[in-house]
Amino acid sequence: MANLVPPGWELGSLAYKDLLLLMQTYWTEFQADAQEFYQAVNWSQPWLRAWAVFYGGLVVATVYYRGDEGRLAALFITLSIMVLGAQPLNTLAAGYWSDFSDANYFQEHGHFISLVYSIPLLLLLLTVLVMLIFHAGSRLIQVKRQQIRQATKTKTTSKKKSQ
Numbered sequence: 001m002a003n004l005v006p007p008g009w010e011l012g013s014l015a016y017k018d019l020l021l022l023m024q025t026y027w028t029e030f031q032a033d034a035q036e037f038y039q040a041v042n043w044s045q046p047w048l049r050a051w052a053v054f055y056g057g058l059v060v061a062t063v064y065y066r067g068d069e070g071r072l073a074a075l076f077i078t079l080s081i082m083v084l085g086a087q088p089l090n091t092l093a094a095g096y097w098s099d100f101s102d103a104n105y106f107q108e109h110g111h112f113i114s115l116v117y118s119i120p121l122l123l124l125l126l127t128v129l130v131m132l133i134f135h136a137g138s139r140l141i142q143v144k145r146q147q148i149r150q151a152t153k154t155k156t157t158s159k160k161k162s163q
Helices: 014-040 046-064 069-084 087-098 112-160
Strands: none
Touching: 046 069, 046 112, 069 087, 069 112, 087 112
16 A cells, blocks of 8 residues: 655654644644633623523434434524524624623624534534434435335246246
């Protein structure tokens, strides 16, 4: 088998070590930014707690409906609409933030709503999509087995008639 490692990128090479150092630097910066974000938000606000409970309910519904393709499809569509509504929701929340929050987290670019609202929904959407693909694959296997049984049965019946 051919060597898939490009020249100069062997395990002990300088380029490999530089890449590891760069990845470690980015990971450290990411951790610091995530910690700063976590500390900047007052997570005890009722609306954030309500969102967490609502999201938990969506997770429970996803697990509960995992065997029902129709309800999973409906959940997929609902979650998709919710994600598509993130930008208008961010605009609306930016206008009325003082009515429900102690700080304006809803910037024009929507970083907060993306992190707190859209990304969790997208992860749930991905989970539902995997479940739907699994169901489709299972259904395809069932149909193919049934076709093979039917073909075998037809061959057997035609052989008996010809004898």
